[in-house]
Amino acid sequence: MKTRIVQLLTITVCVGMLSGMSCKKDTNSNTSTTNAIVPDVFKKFATAVVISSDGSFITLKSNGVPDHKSCYFATTDSRYEAYNGSNPAFSKNPNSIGTKSFVFKIPANPAVDATHQPTPLGPIGIAVNGVAIYNQYAGPNQPLTNEINSFDQNNGHPDPTATYHYHVEPLYITLNKTKSALIGFLLDGFPVYGPSENGKTLVSADLDTYHGHTGVTADYPNGIYHYHITADAPYINGAGFYGTKGSVTQ
Ligand SMILES: [Zn+2]
Numbered sequence: 001m002k003t004r005i006v007q008l009l010t011i012t013v014c015v016g017m018l019s020g021m022s023c024k025k026d027t028n029s030n031t032s033t034t035n036a037i038v039p040d041v042f043k044k045f046a047t048a049v050v051i052s053s054d055g056s057f058i059t060l061k062s063n064g065v066p067d068h069k070s071c072y073f074a075t076t077d078s079r080y081e082a083y084n085g086s087n088p089a090f091s092k093n094p095n096s097i098g099t100k101s102f103v104f105k106i107p108a109n110p111a112v113d114a115t116h117q118p119t120p121l122g123p124i125g126i127a128v129n130g131v132a133i134y135n136q137y138a139g140p141n142q143p144l145t146n147e148i149n150s151f152d153q154n155n156g157h158p159d160p161t162a163t164y165h166y167h168v169e170p171l172y173i174t175l176n177k178t179k180s181a182l183i184g185f186l187l188d189g190f191p192v193y194g195p196s197e198n199g200k201t202l203v204s205a206d207l208d209t210y211h212g213h214t215g216v217t218a219d220y221p222n223g224i225y226h227y228h229i230t231a232d233a234p235y236i237n238g239a240g241f242y243g244t245k246g247s248v249t250q
């Protein structure tokens with residue numbers, strides 16, 4: 001009988017190997033360098049975002065396409081919706097939404113960086129729906145003043161490389177997940193939350209120069225540094241990354 005059980009186990013292991021699965025005995029082990037446990041907070045991402053961890057970095061792969069309607073999809077696309085937002089000065093930009101191959105690598109154990117690197121133009125983080133987060137500038141140190149008028153009804157727009165992105169509160173996310181929800185992560189691995197906390201709507205003056213503060217969140221009961229989105233500039237990030245940033249390719 002014992003021999004029989006061993007044979008069955010052997011067969012199971014071999015099937016696992018054939019299908020490319022790991023044959024580690026302890027699937028909860030966190031010692032593997034290629035298959036570490038992804039923290040539960042990342043379950044808040046849309047299933048379209050493929051997430052893994054090597055223990056040092058969380059890797060998030062996304063096509064960057066929003067999971068909501070936009071006036072920047074082709075009019076023949078079922079995801080197209082004419083602008084119905086609240087900005088009377090809305091003016092569509094000439095760009096359209098393209099499919100990207102984002103690979104974000106963010107620290108699994110984010111840590112403060114004393115040099116606080118400035119955020120670059122282009123992706124500085126990823127929202128829970130896989131859309132890129134951009135900083136508060138339209139170009140090198142150029143304010144968003146004019147860009148704001150091309151934000152669609154969900155507060156995003158595509159750039160000339162067809163990358164759809166948010167510079168400000170992603171309205172589809174805060175409408176569906178609440179104003180205090182996890183919005184995403186910046187490249188330094190620190191989370192971004194909506195504008196509301198403990199029933200209070202935060203403004204930039206409530207936050208530090210990087211646009212965050214340290215405290216308990218729903219996902220981090222022991223407390224963590226986190227950014228907040230506010231309605232006033234600089235909206236998501238202030239004077240650079242709080243922590244050591246990871247990387248992004250597309
Ligand atoms: Zn933009």
Ligand SMILES: [Zn+2]
Pocket residue numbers: 193197213215226228
């Ligand atoms: Zn907070």
